[in-house]
Amino acid sequence: MINNNITYMSEQEQSPSELLALRKEKLNQLYELKINPFPSSFDVTAKTSVLKSEDFAIPENPEAGERVSIAGRVMTRRVMGKAAFFNLQDANGTIQVYIRRDDVGTDNYNTVFKKLVDLGDIVGVKGFIFKTQTGEVTLHAEHFELLSKAIRPIPIAKEVEEDGKKVVYDAFSDKELRYRMRYVDLIVNPHIRETFRKRSQMVQQMRMFMIDQGYLEVETPILQPIYGGASARPFVTHHNTLDMKLYLRVANELYLKRLIVGGYDGVFEFSKDFRNEGMSRFHNPEFTQVELYVAYKDYNWMMDFVERMLEHVALSLHGSTEVPVGKHVIDFKRPWPRIPMLEAIKNETGIDLEGLRLDDLISAAKDLGIHVDKTMGKGKIIDEIFGVHVEHKLIQPTFITDYPVEMSPLAKKHRNKEGLVERFEAICNGKEIANAFSELNDPVDQRQRFEEQVKLREKGDDEAMALDEDFLRALEYGMPPTAGLGIGIDRLAMIMTNQESIRDVLFFPHMRPE
């Protein structure tokens, strides 16, 4: 016991790093000087990005120019005795600040700025804009004030221009640390801030696009007594007062269709969904989808809609329908090719699966190197062939249409193709980005489809859907013909921001505890 205690205490002494302790000591010194290291507010009148833009005119005699005040984080510092330069970073950029002892006061400069302010501290400055000898737009500070003391050191990267290119040295680049401490990542890696700004813009543009059509943005339950709307394993939780099992939603489809039954002619929801499955660069346990349901429309209309909306999104984010993604340039200009699934398979493999009996289909699949087991029906086999031989080759936006009915228990049967449903997926960069169908609104057919799902579940398919009696009751009151759509927001954001991993478009991707 005694030994353990001694070990424990010595760990305690070592654990706050020297740098942390030193900065806490600086806090104490500030208090002794009657300087509040965490004041309540500061009057900001300008942004660094505006000050550095062409629009901001610097007069002949800069000292006669207007006074501006800016606030932000001290990112670099070059002290030359009685004067110094530092770079101040605000939300949109950085600007160099020139500060002299004779302008801001001896104590403020020598003691506060030089001794007690560190890189990473948040400060406010007021002064006028001029250009240095080397032509850099700089704020000449006449007032300097500490706004928030940072007691942890930030990882400082050095940036330099070499042959006209920006080269960054010692960037904060450890992915684990970046994801675990996204706040630090955002401070020191400005391009990360930009990626998330783009994601936000993307969502905003989609929202406005749908609102402009007159569709209603709604919210539906995340905690559901019966989960449905997608083939997936759910997270389970428990309600104490009701003493009942609840599921975190895997989709919101069945609730949105209840609202179409209720009489709205268009509803959509940006929905956090939860699926208890593997993690990868394309999968996070929680992810975002937007689902949209429009009455009196079918999947053909929905293809037009998706084209129009995503073309609009690309244009508003990039000023062009062309979006660079990895080695490719993806062009969202409409119209996109529309290819029935069996035709797409025929195009890629030369094999026509149309009208094949199950045993012929199985041998065709085996010829194509597909692993087939006895539980797989025709639909599953076709889907597998498509996944292995076609999907990853579709780089430019493409609609794949008319899926096997077995894979789509919520989609309406095709009006003239036996065994298929009126469904499409939009494929882009080799991945599904949208999934849509003419919604099944026949309550008798829907009940049969649910019952088939229940059989699959009994056979051991733990991703099969459960029978939702209340949803069936809603359909029994009559749902108009309806087109429904789901778009994976994270996947789309990866494309629109040219990121290879879903973790780079989620602020806080799921990580094991530290």
Next chain:
RNA sequence: GAAAGGGUAGCUCAGUCGGUAGAGCAGCGGCCUUUUAAGCCGUAGGUCGUGGGUUCGAGCCCCACCCCUUUCACCA
């Protein structure tokens, strides 16, 4: 779940054959009033992911475990 790679100072990384733990930046003490990876002089900083083992001696070799990355499988 499987395979490969990785975990060394606050950050980015070296570390040879197993022989006292290294650099740059950040930090600390100085000098320097238009610098910009500022510069110059000096200085401090480590549970080498964790726990075992082999050895006179382990950052390095062996075993187990933890965490991350990438790829694959399931899935959106």
